[in-house]
Amino acid sequence: MAKAVLSAKNIYKSFGSNNVLSDVSVEFQKGTVHALLGVNGAGKSTLVKIMQGIYRADAGSLFLNGEEIRFADPSEAMARGISMVFQELNLFGEMTVAENIMGNRKIKKHGLIDWNSCNKKAAELLADLQIDMDPKVQVKTLSLARQQLVEIAKCIFADPEVMFLDEPSSSLSRAEEEILYRLVERLKQKGIAIVLITHKMEEVFRLCDELTVLRDGQCVARGPVEDFSVEKITEHMLGKATEIFKRTGITNGDPGQIMMEVRELSLDKKFQNVNFQLRKGEILAVTGLVGSGKSDLARTIFGVHKKFTGEIFLEGKKIRPESPDQASRLGIGYVPISRKDEGIIGNFTAARNMTSAMLEQLGFFLDREKETEIVEQKMEEFNVNPRNASLNITLFSGGNQQKVVLARWIASGKKIVLLDEPTRGVDVGAKQEIYDNLKRLAGMGIGILIFSSETDELLSSSDRILVMREGKIVKELITANTSSEEILEYSISAAR
Amino acid sequence: MSTAEKKKEFTFGQKGALLLLAICICVFFSVRTGGLFIGGQNIKNILVSASLNGIIGIGMTFVLITGGIDLSVTGNIIMTSLFISQMMVNGIPWILCLLAALLIGTLVGVINGLAVGKFQMVAFVVTMAMNSITTGIGKLYTDGMTLYGFPKNHEIFNKALFGILPGSVLMMAAVAILAAVILKYTDYGRKLYAVGGNSRAAWMSGIRTSTVVTLAYIISGFLCGMGAILMTSKLMSASSTMISGTEMDAIAAAVLGGTSLAGGIGSVTGTILGAITIAMITNGLNLMGVSPFAQEICKGVIIFAVVAIDAIQKRRQAEN
Numbered sequence: 041m042a043k044a045v046l047s048a049k050n051i052y053k054s055f056g057s058n059n060v061l062s063d064v065s066v067e068f069q070k071g072t073v074h075a076l077l078g079v080n081g082a083g084k085s086t087l088v089k090i091m092q093g094i095y096r097a098d099a100g101s102l103f104l105n106g107e108e109i110r111f112a113d114p115s116e117a118m119a120r121g122i123s124m125v126f127q128e129l130n131l132f133g134e135m136t137v138a139e140n141i142m143g144n145r146k147i148k149k150h151g152l153i154d155w156n157s158c159n160k161k162a163a164e165l166l167a168d169l170q171i172d173m174d175p176k177v178q179v180k181t182l183s184l185a186r187q188q189l190v191e192i193a194k195c196i197f198a199d200p201e202v203m204f205l206d207e208p209s210s211s212l213s214r215a216e217e218e219i220l221y222r223l224v225e226r227l228k229q230k231g232i233a234i235v236l237i238t239h240k241m242e243e244v245f246r247l248c249d250e251l252t253v254l255r256d257g258q259c260v261a262r263g264p265v266e267d268f269s270v271e272k273i274t275e276h277m278l279g280k281a282t283e284i285f286k287r288t289g290i291t292n293g294d295p296g297q298i299m300m301e302v303r304e305l306s307l308d309k310k311f312q313n314v315n316f317q318l319r320k321g322e323i324l325a326v327t328g329l330v331g332s333g334k335s336d337l338a339r340t341i342f343g344v345h346k347k348f349t350g351e352i353f354l355e356g357k358k359i360r361p362e363s364p365d366q367a368s369r370l371g372i373g374y375v376p377i378s379r380k381d382e383g384i385i386g387n388f389t390a391a392r393n394m395t396s397a398m399l400e401q402l403g404f405f406l407d408r409e410k411e412t413e414i415v416e417q418k419m420e421e422f423n424v425n426p427r428n429a430s431l432n433i434t435l436f437s438g439g440n441q442q443k444v445v446l447a448r449w450i451a452s453g454k455k456i457v458l459l460d461e462p463t464r465g466v467d468v469g470a471k472q473e474i475y476d477n478l479k480r481l482a483g484m485g486i487g488i489l490i491f492s493s494e495t496d497e498l499l500s501s502s503d504r505i506l507v508m509r510e511g512k513i514v515k516e517l518i519t520a521n522t523s524s525e526e527i528l529e530y531s532i533s534a535a536r
Numbered sequence: 537m538s539t540a541e542k543k544k545e546f547t548f549g550q551k552g553a554l555l556l557l558a559i560c561i562c563v564f565f566s567v568r569t570g571g572l573f574i575g576g577q578n579i580k581n582i583l584v585s586a587s588l589n590g591i592i593g594i595g596m597t598f599v600l601i602t603g604g605i606d607l608s609v610t611g612n613i614i615m616t617s618l619f620i621s622q623m624m625v626n627g628i629p630w631i632l633c634l635l636a637a638l639l640i641g642t643l644v645g646v647i648n649g650l651a652v653g654k655f656q657m658v659a660f661v662v663t664m665a666m667n668s669i670t671t672g673i674g675k676l677y678t679d680g681m682t683l684y685g686f687p688k689n690h691e692i693f694n695k696a697l698f699g700i701l702p703g704s705v706l707m708m709a710a711v712a713i714l715a716a717v718i719l720k721y722t723d724y725g726r727k728l729y730a731v732g733g734n735s736r737a738a739w740m741s742g743i744r745t746s747t748v749v750t751l752a753y754i755i756s757g758f759l760c761g762m763g764a765i766l767m768t769s770k771l772m773s774a775s776s777t778m779i780s781g782t783e784m785d786a787i788a789a790a791v792l793g794g795t796s797l798a799g800g801i802g803s804v805t806g807t808i809l810g811a812i813t814i815a816m817i818t819n820g821l822n823l824m825g826v827s828p829f830a831q832e833i834c835k836g837v838i839i840f841a842v843v844a845i846d847a848i849q850k851r852r853q854a855e856n
Contacts, residue, residue: 344740368742382740387733387800396730397741399723406723448741 051100078254079467133180138162185216299487305350328508373449398452439470550794565820586815595756603799604659611670645757653750732799
């Protein structure tokens with residue numbers, strides 16, 4: 041058995057009275073890809089942060105190449121060869137690829153930066169990683185996927201022994217994923233121990249050699265990937281045998297009752313002549329690849345882009361939302377794609393996040409009793425965990441934050457809720473809960489419009505799917521009669 | 537777990553640190569001045585000198601909570617003071633002069649607010665420019681002269697009302713109570729914190745962020761108008777050099793009281809406590825006969841220390 045590069049033994053960690061990790065041990069081997077799995081809140085990120093030197097464990101020890109270590113801070117961990125590629129990229133958009141890769145280790149001559157050598161060195165590194173990229177271009181001109189490659193190259197430049205990748209493919213398209221996967225395989229050949237934090241089973245089976253599953257702060261399964269099946273992994277993650285993504289009770293809605301209708305809606309170069317009707321009781325989904333215009337469509341209906349043409353009708357009445365507050369007043373809510381930047385208010389408790397869209401309804405002098413009552417009811421209704429609304433929102437897992445953002449619009453009594461990638465970065469268990477909630481809300485007569493690029497999600501949550509490509513709706517599919525292949529085919533067929 | 541709980545007992549927040557400091561200062565000066573510091577008349581003096589800073593500091597707190605800054609308060613007070621002084625000298629009814637002060641101050645706030653809130657201009661630059669503009673207008677209008685000869689009524693704000701407390705202190709108390717209620721119990725207060733915490737997310741949840749921000753600068757401007765009334769009442773004269781560095785004192789009071797320059801955090805009680813602490817330091821050092829130059833150093837060191845204590849606490853919390 042190969043010796044572990046990095047290992048953690050019997051790690052304990054708690055925040056206040058909340059035990060996040062108890063007796064967790066993991067080992068990462070040289071030249072292997074190790075999947076770190078678990079639903080949100082299972083303790084993955086805490087474990088990783090301990091190994092990064094961001095948190096200190098309450099008990100337990102870390103070993104690097106057999107030697108016990110203790111990191112004072114993240115920079116020390118980095119200096120010892122532990123690097124991390126975060127979900128949110130840490131790049132300077134205005135600087136070139138080479139500048140970003142070299143960071144503060146630029147090559148100097150007579151005390152000044154030697155740009156020629158820097159660019160040459162960066163080019164060599166990119167070539168070695170088989171990334172076809174000009175080191176002299178500005179990072180902001182690159183696509184998200186290519187920026188991610190820069191981020192990885194930046195980490196490689198520091199010559200790491202262990203590299204953590206946190207959901208690296210979450211914002212990539214299919215073709216872009218392929219590039220990333222190839223790079224991961226290349227890194228593995230170079231002998232780096234790679235730890236992949238992911239929710240995508242496909243990635244686990246395609247890339248990984250070993251896996252560890254965490255649940256409620258404990259290590260519940262580990263071993264070679266070949267010993268596991270998707271069902272078994274899911275079972276370990278959730279702690280019970282469940283059939284995930286089961287779609288039941290497809291409805292056509294009530295064709296006689298139109299919640300929302302959009303006619304010939306266009307926004308400059310983003311999308312053109314979009315028409316659709318949302319019926320009462322159904323869940324309508326809009327899909328398409330990145331750049332298809334679906335996100336802009338959602339935002340336009342919510343009043344973010346005001347220079348649109350065409351007509352929007354809400355329950356038969358023509359409306360023209362020109363700002364989110366107007367849209368909100370008209371009865372439209374929007375769960376944004378980027379939870380951290382646009383969804384949650386970080387200095388607020390869960391309760392205050394939940395009521396931020398209904399302050400007018402609580403009166404000039406806020407009716408705090410009513411507020412508490414509504415919050416408690418919604419915490420229950422949406423099964424937000426932990427069931428303590430007075431905790432700061434940032435202490436909740438992604439899935440539970442998402443439930444709070446969704447509940448925000450329901451608490452304020454919106455007629456229509458638009459959701460842009462509703463389960464991005466949300467674990468399997470919470471995903472299903474969100475779908476169940478959406479179905480329940482649709483049944484209550486609230487119009488639900490999902491904008492998503494995940495085919496699993498479309499199939500398991502919607503009744504009808506509109507496929508967008510290059511700013512146009514190219515196909516309407518009935519969920520019951522379609523498949524992921526068909527959805528994907530219509531999404532990309534122009535590219536062929 | 538028990539260690540985490542134990543550690544929690546030692547964190548008392550910045551307001552707690554400040555309160556502790558204020559008590560220490562109080563004891564220290566009382567001992568050094570042989571009780572003179574804690575005497576009734578001196579306490580009154582401290583509160584009077586804290587009142588202008590307290591009132592302006594509250595306006596500053598509103599602006600800081602949005603994540604902005606208002607550097608125009610000095611110029612605003614000077615210009616407003618000079619305008620109403622000229623009006624009083626010209627014999628315009630006194631009450632109209634007071635209303636004019638509030639109006640002019642508010643107007644400056646409206647311009648700042650629209651520029652920052654609606655047109656998304658950078659607060660630092662806008663209000664710095666506004667400070668220069670208002671100071672300049674004041675100087676130009678009076679040609680740098682000192683104005684005096686106000687109606688006798690005008691002294692009222694500097695006189696003890698109801699026997700004990702001076703008018704300026706009562707005004708500070710009234711403003712503080714009103715502001716605290718607004719921040720804590722109204723939808724506007726909640727929105728202010730939301731905008732300061734994450735302006736984009738607040739906007740995306742249907743809050744009219746530009747209005748919320750604009751209003752914060754208007755409140756700051758209005759309170760500058762009030763400040764102009766207080767200052768002219770105290771000095772019974774006005775000139776373009778009547779005050780200086782008011783914005784820095786106001787920011788210092790707010791920051792001492794735990795308001796974050798990054799936005800989203802701040803309270804009225806903190807700011808008032810901050811203003812009183814600063815006034816205590818100045819007053820105590822004066823009583824001890826410390827040179828004003830040394831006083832400046834002292835003030836700076838204390839602000840630095842309080843903010844440092846808070847930073848250390850936050851770091852300790854983050855490590856837990």
